[in-house]
C-alpha cells in the first residue's frame with residue numbers, strides 16, 4: 001500500500017498551477033507533496049519519492065538567477081516529468097538547448113504524439129493541449145527523442161524512456177487539456193508504479209497513528225469554531241487520543257443562527273468530546289460598540305478572542321499541544337519562489353499568534369490536505385454534512401457582514417435574513433453548487449411601504465459566489481424566482497428590513513466579504 005513515504009514530489013518553480021498538479025496526482029489516489037524547487041537531493045532522497053514532477057513557472061532558463069533544481073536529482077534513478085518550464089529545465093540541465101520561440105504559443109494547440117511513449121498510452125493523436133510559453137526546446141539532450149509535436153513546437157513532448165524522463169511543453173493539469181488526466185495516470189501508475197491505494201481511509205489511519213505517537217499521554221487543546229477545518233481536526237484528534245483532547249468553543253455573538261447549538265449537539269452529544277462552551281457574546285459586543293471601521297473590527301475581534309481563549313485555557317491547567325486546522329494551501333503558499341509578500345487586503349484573524357503566546361506545540365493534522373480532502377476526511381470520520389459541507393465562514397463572523405455599527409439587534413436581524421437565504425438555496429438544491437452564500441446588512445436605511453404604512457428600515461444585500469480558491473470569484477446566476485422568493489420572505493419575516501439587493505460584483509474588484 002502506498003503510504004505517505006513514497007510520494008510523487010512536485011518541485012515548485014513558481015507556477016500558479018503547482019497546487020493543481022498535486023491535486024491531479026491525488027485524484028489518482030497517489031500521495032503527492034509540493035516542495036520548494038531548491039530542495040536538496042539529500043532531503044529528496046529521504047522522502048523516497050516514487051516520482052518527481054518539475055512544475056512550470058514564470059522564468060526563462062536563461063535569466064540570471066532562474067530557479068534550477070539540484071542537478072543531482074537526475075541521478076536518483078526516479079522517474080521525472082517536466083511540465084512547461086519544468087520540461088525546459090529538463091532539456092537545459094541535461095545538455096539540450098532552450099531558446100526563445102519566434103512565436104509565443106498560448107491557448108489550445110493540437111499535439112500529435114510520436115513513437116510509443118508510455119506517457120501517451122491510450123491518448124488520442126492529435127489531442128488538444130493547453131499551451132502557455134515563450135521559450136521552447138530547440139535541441140534534445142543525449143538519450144532523449146521527440147515524443148510529440150504541435151504546429152509551433154517540434155518538441156512539444158520529449159522522452160528518455162530508458163531513464164524514465166519525460167517533458168511536456170503544455171499543461172496537462174488544466175481542464176483545457178482534456179486528456180491530461182490520462183497522461184498523469186500513465187506517469188503516476190505506469191511509469192512511477194504507484195498503486196492507487198492512497199485515499200482518505202488510509203490517510204486517516206496514518207494520521208491517527210501519527211497523532212498517537214506524537215501526543216503520547218499528553219494533552220491537546222483545540223479552538224473549535226464550528227467551521228469545517230477545526231471540526232475535522234478536532235474529530236480526527238479525538239479519534240486518536242480521546243479524552244486527552246479538550247475543545248474550547250467561544251460564542252462571540254457573531255455566529256450564524258443555530259450555530260452554537262449545532263456545535264454542542266455534534267461534539268458533546270454525538271462525539272462525546274470534552275467541550276468547553278464559552279458564552280462571550282457580551283464581551284465581544286461591548287468591545288465592538290460604536291466601531292464601524294472594518295480593520296478595527298477585525299483587530300478587536302481577534303484580540304478579544306485571544307484573551308477569552310487564553311483565560312479558558314488557563315483554567316484547564318497545563319496543556320501541551322494546540323491543535324489547528326491549517327490546510328495544505330496555507331502551508332504551500334510560502335514555499336513558492338514567486339510567493340513574495342503580497343499586500344494585506346484584510347487581516348485574517350482566527351487563532352493566529354496564539355501558539356507562540358501560549359507556549360504550546362502546534363498540532364496540525366490537516367496540513368497535508370486540500371479543502372475538499374478535508375471534507376472527505378470529515379465524512380469518513382462520521383461528521384454530519386451540516387458541518388463538513390458548509391460554506392466557508394470568516395473567523396470574525398457576522399462582524400464583517402454587519403456593515404457599519406454592530407449591535408445585538410442588528411446582528412439578530414442579519415442572522416434571520418441569512419438563515420432565510422440559506423434555507424431557500426438549500427430548498428432549491430443549489431447549496432452545493434455555490435462556493436459561498438451570505439447576507440450583509442448595510443449601513444443605510446431606506447423608505448418603503450409595508451402594509452399601508454410608510455417604513456424606514458434597514459437594507460440587506462445578498463451575495464453568492466463561485467470560486468475554486470477564494471482568490472478570485474464570480475457572482476452566482478440565480479433563477480430570478482429564487483431571488484424573488486428570498487426577497488419576499490426577508491421583507492415579510494425579518495423585522496427591520498424593507499429592501500433586499502443582490503450583489504453582482506466579481507472578485508476582483510470586490511472581495512467576497514464586504515469588510
Ligand code: XMP
Nearest residue numbers: 347348349392393394395396470511512513
Ligand atoms: P475575501 O473577503 O477576502 O474572503 O474575498 C476570501 C475568503 O476568506 C474568508 N475570510 C476569512 N476567513 N478568517 C477566515 O478564516 C478571516 O478573517 C476571513 N476573512 C475572510 C471569506 O469568507 C472568503 O471565503
